[in-house]
Amino acid sequence: MILKCIAVDDEPLALGLVCSFIEQTPFLELKGSFSSGLKALEVVRQEEIDLIFMDIQMPDLNGIQVARLLDHQPGGPGPRVIFTTAFNNFALDGYKVDALDYLLKPFDYEEFLTAANKARNYAEMKVPVKTQEETGEAFIFLKVEYQLVRIAIKDILYIEGLKDYVKVYLEHNDRPILTLTTLKDLETKLSAKAFMRVHRSYIVSLEKITAVTKNTLYIGERMISLSEQHKEAFNSYLKKWL
Known part of the structure; x- marks a missing residue:
């Protein structure tokens, strides 16, 4: 800007x-x-x-x-x-x-x-925030150290919040991307049809979920907690497929 x-x-x-x-x-x-x-x-x-x-x-x-x-x-x-x-x-x-x-x-x-x-x-x-769903963009830019890094939306597995930082876990990347922003800010930029907050500290890509138990989601071998606060919304999503 x-x-x-x-x-x-x-x-x-x-x-x-x-x-x-x-x-x-x-x-x-x-x-x-x-x-x-x-x-x-x-x-x-x-x-x-x-x-x-x-x-x-x-x-x-x-x-x-x-x-x-x-x-x-x-x-x-x-x-x-x-x-x-x-x-x-x-x-x-x-x-x-x-x-x-x-x-x-x-x-x-x-x-x-x-x-x-x-x-x-x-x-x-x-500045009004436009979501990825509204813009139709297939990528977002994240601040990583002193540069903006382009991240393909389809590659995002899940996002973990850590106070003023977040870790973005990607397919085919062993290490997450660490960026100076908040989980809430990223949540506003991602499509609600493709991503969901499932825990105070986690947003997941819905299409990447491979298994679900009562209180846990799996993305491959990675285990992510499903909190009580977000369980109702997630279960409503699951009912579409049951």
Whole structure:
């Protein structure tokens, strides 16, 4: 996901620094830099902007005033704001206008990137999740270390949840794929016709099940517990074949 950004600051050096940070961040796209809050408002009304890095103390409208006006513009809530300021006494005001973050000058790229990642995470949560059933895709992408790995849906045997990580077990793979996500998130992306949650910690591919007992499923030689919480839904599925 690419976030379209503008930078607003009446100090040229500070404005240049924020612009350089934006340009070296792969998921940010700089759409303009401005020394005036009024100009920023004009641009936001004309273009689709996702995120504003904005100073608070400026000569025409200060950053807090601009943020308030953004919230009341036609068409719903405006872009999210990350304030950049040399003064720490504006934190409460930033909270009142629902600022996403608050960078105290002088800040380095690491601090900037932390705030930018917060904006990206917020934006990703707002995007409606389409399931594999809705998209018709035959694969999904999983974050594995520093890359996205394409996984064929038909190869998934079952998925095991481990707090903030999941293990995806695949046909013809001796070792599972470890990815930084949650079982709940993966469950929303997979077709409910092909996959089922059978335990707090497990999602299984229904077509890969080879045997069933009262409290256990088997996928080949792998044994997976069927919890009481999910037993009714699973038994309803089984009745189609009995």
